[in-house]
Amino acid sequence: MSQPLQSTQSDVLDLESPLDALQQSPQFNGPVESPNGEFCNDHFALIYESRDEQFAAAVPFIQQGLERGEHCLYVLDEASEPAVRDALQSGGIDVDDAVESGALAFATIQETYLENGSFDADEMMDHYAERIEAATAEFEALRLAAEMDWILEADVSTTECMAYESKVNALFDNRDAIAVCQYNxxxxxxxVLCDVIRVHPHLIYDSTVCHNFYYTPPEEFCEGGRSSKYELERMLGTLLDRSKAKSALQEREQYLQRQNQITxxxxxxxxxxxxxxxxLGCERxxxxIGGMAFVDVDSDWFKLEHVSTDEHEHFQTDIELPLSETYCTAATDIQSVGSVTSPESDGYDDxxxxxxxxxQTYFxxxxxxxxxxxxxxxxLDSDSRSEPFxxxxxxxxxxxxxxxxxxxxxxxxxRELERTVDRLETSNERLEQFAYAASHDLQEPLRMVSSYLQLIDRRADLDADTEEFLEFAVDGADRMREMIDGLLTYSRIETRGKPFEPVELADVFADACENLQFKLEGSNAQLSVGSLPRVEGDPTQLRQVFQNLLSNAVKYAGQQPPRIEVTARKDGTQWVIxxxxxxxxxxxxxxxxxFEIFDRLHSRSEYDGAGIGLALCERIVERHGGQIWVDSDVGEDSTFSFTLPATTDQ
Structure with a gap:
C-alpha cells in the first residue's frame, strides 16, 4: 500500500478531500463548490447507471483514503466482493496488501445495515460510531463507500431513509469520517431518487460532481420541507444564477474569439x-487607456512605448518616469497580473x-x-473602480x-538573426576579397619563378639530374598556378556570378559537351542524355558544374571507355539532375x-588535378539554393545528383 500523504487540511475531513480523488479519474469532470449558506456535510450521493460509472468514482475515492492513511470500508450489496476487488486492483490499489494491513475492509449488508435482520437507524448510528472510534484509534479517519440497494429489499420508507440521513449528518459532523452512498x-x-437528491448537497452523476441547488437538509425534509415561497425563490435564483453564468461564459468566449481574430x-x-x-481590452x-512600457526593476526605470490614445495630457509615448512612481510595480513586484482599484487604500496615493x-485605476x-x-x-482609467477585477x-x-x-x-x-546574417555576409565579403587579392597577387611572382626556370632549362647545359630537378620545379609552379586559378574562381562564385534567369539546361549541357569535345572523343565516351528542364539559374556557372562532373566521369572511368548517363526528375518545386x-x-x-576544397583521394601519379572541381560544384549549387551529393559503390558506379529550382511557369 502507498505511504500516507501529508495532508495540509484540518484534522477534520471535508467534502473537498474526496473530490480531489474523484478529479483524478479520467472520467470525472465538473466544478466543486459549496451550496450557498447551507451546511455541507461529509456525506454525499453517487448516482450511477453502470458498474463502470460506479467504479470510476468509487475507486479513486477509496484510493485517496488509503494514500492518506485512512481506514476504508466498502459495504457490498449488488456488486460482489471479487468484482470490487478487481476494480480496485485495476485502479492501482494493492488490495491484498491493503486488506492485510487493516487499511481496507469489506462488509456485507447483513454485517452492517441489516445486522439484526431489519434496519434500525439508531442501531446503525451505534454501529458507525464504534467503527469511527476503532478506525481513528489506528488510522487517520474512516472512509466509507456503501451500496444502497438494500433499502429496496428491506422495505425502508422514504421518511425512515431521510431520518437516517439526518442522523448520519449529525454523526459525521466534526468527525474524522466521510461517506459516499451509492444509488443505482x-x-x-x-x-425515491428525487428524495435522495433533495437531501444531498452534492451529487455525483454521469461522472460529474453537481452542486445541488435544491438541497434540503434531511431534518427539514422530514418535518415537511420548506415553504413553497422558499422553494420558488430558490428555483428562480437558480435559474437567474445559471442564466448569468451562461451569459458570462458566452461573453468570455466572444472576447477570446475576437482576440484570436486580431492576433x-x-x-x-x-x-x-x-x-x-x-x-478590445478597454472595452472588456x-x-x-491601454498601454505598454519598457520597465527595469533594478534601475527603477519606466518608459512608455505604446499608448492607445494621444488624448491624455500626460500619458504620451516616450515619457520616462521612475518605475516606483507608477502603478506598474503592482505587476512587476509579483511578475504577474496586478491591479490598483483604490490608490489610497492600496498604498499608491503618493x-x-x-x-x-x-x-485612479490600473490593471x-x-x-x-x-x-x-x-x-x-x-x-488605466482616471476614475476609481468599486469592484476588484x-x-x-x-x-x-x-x-x-x-x-x-x-x-x-x-x-x-x-533582429538577432538579421544582425548575425549581416555580420556573416560582411565576413564572407572580406574573406572573398582577401582570397581574390591573395591569389591575384601570387600570380605575378609565380609566373616569374616559372619563366626563369624555363629560361634556365633552355639556355643552360645541365646534367640529367639537374634537368629532372628543374622539371619538378616547373611542374610544381604550374600546379601552384592551377590551384591559384581555382581559388580565384572559387572566391568569385558569389561576387562575380550573374543574376538568375530562366535557363534551358539542354543548351547549357550542350555547351559543356562542346568544351569537352576532345576529351569525350579521345576517351570513346558513351553519353546518354534524357530530357533536361528549364530552371532558374546562372548559365555560366551551371555549365561549369556539368563540365566538372563530365570531366570527372571520364577521368575516373577505369580501364573501360566511360559510360555516362544524364537524367532529370521533378521533385516538388525543384529539379533533381x-x-x-x-x-x-x-x-x-x-x-x-x-567536396572539400583541395582535398584529393588519389595521388597525382594516379590522377592529375588540383582537387577543386567538386568544391566548385558544391559552391555553385548552394548559390542556387540547392544541394549536391553522391551515391556510389566502390568498383561499380557513381551517381552525382544536385537540385535546382524550377521556373515559376512549370
Missing amino acids: REAFPPG ADPDRAFEDKLQALFD FNLE ITVYQEFGI GAYIGVDGGTDRTFFF TADESAFLQSMSQWVKYELEQHQRE SVHDEGIGIHPDDQDQI
Missing part, C-alpha cells in the same frame, strides 16, 4: 494588432501617476522578455500579454570528403 438509478424508482490576422502589422488589443475592462496624472501584466527589455502591458478578467489580460510576449521575443530573435557513370566508384567513408 436502474434499481430505484424515480420518486491571427496575417495582414496586420504588430503595431496594428497591438492597437486592436488595446481597444471598461477602462479608458506617486506621480496619481498625484499629477490623475490615474496590468508583467512581461519578462528573454534576450530583451522587460515590459508591462496595462490598462475578476479571475476571468485577469485570465483574459494574461492571455493578451502572453501573445505580446511571444511577439516581442520573436521580433528579438529575428543526376550524372551517372560506371567508373571506379567512391568508398562511403570518402563521399563527404570529396
